[in-house]
Amino acid sequence: MLEAEVLEERIRDGLGEVSHLVIRDLTGTKDHWDALVVSAAFAGKTPIEQHQMVYAALGELMAGPVHALALKTYTPESWAKLEG
Amino acid sequence: MEDTLRDRIQGIIEGDDVVLFMKGNKHFPQCGFSATVVEVLRRSGSEFQDVNVLEDPAIRQGIKEFSNWPTIPQLYVRGKFVGGCDIIREMYEKGELDAVLSAKES
Numbered sequence: 001m002l003e004a005e006v007l008e009e010r011i012r013d014g015l016g017e018v019s020h021l022v023i024r025d026l027t028g029t030k031d032h033w034d035a036l037v038v039s040a041a042f043a044g045k046t047p048i049e050q051h052q053m054v055y056a057a058l059g060e061l062m063a064g065p066v067h068a069l070a071l072k073t074y075t076p077e078s079w080a081k082l083e084g
Numbered sequence: 085m086e087d088t089l090r091d092r093i094q095g096i097i098e099g100d101d102v103v104l105f106m107k108g109n110k111h112f113p114q115c116g117f118s119a120t121v122v123e124v125l126r127r128s129g130s131e132f133q134d135v136n137v138l139e140d141p142a143i144r145q146g147i148k149e150f151s152n153w154p155t156i157p158q159l160y161v162r163g164k165f166v167g168g169c170d171i172i173r174e175m176y177e178k179g180e181l182d183a184v185l186s187a188k189e190s
Contacts, residue, residue, distance in 0.1 A: 047167065047171045047174070048153075048165065048166075048167055048171060051153075051167075051168065051170070051171065052152055052153065055152075055153070055154050055155075062154035062155070063154060068117065068155075069155070070117075070169070070170055071170050072170065
């Protein structure tokens, strides 16, 4: 059984700098998640590349334990604009 | 990934302007994420070829390696990977998707 903390740790380790991270278990079954990730590491990357970075951080977890992961990725700048 | 499988996938994405690898087909999506992309494409008025990965385990696995993208659905426009469900939905909401889809007219 996967815990949100495991996903969080993987994403933080994989991306290096994460300024904001929210992970939600959508179904209560710990296999359908959504994640909001704000990281300076996304700067200059396309949305496809940003999502690939998160998938890479999760590695083998994407091939089984994580059945679904809805992703929203932002740079600190784009996140601030959205919040503002 | 084997060359034969890579060639097969290449052939599929080059076979039509807009190709959606999905779970189920465009009439009966079998996953909420796939259904979302079908709906978005329908609203955009775009013709597209659907590829049901549930009917082809080799494609289901192969397409993930092909674009270094571990999830289904995957949308390709004129041979280029455009994104998965979240990215397509976001492009649609920002009004960017039509430009990507309709560029085929030029």
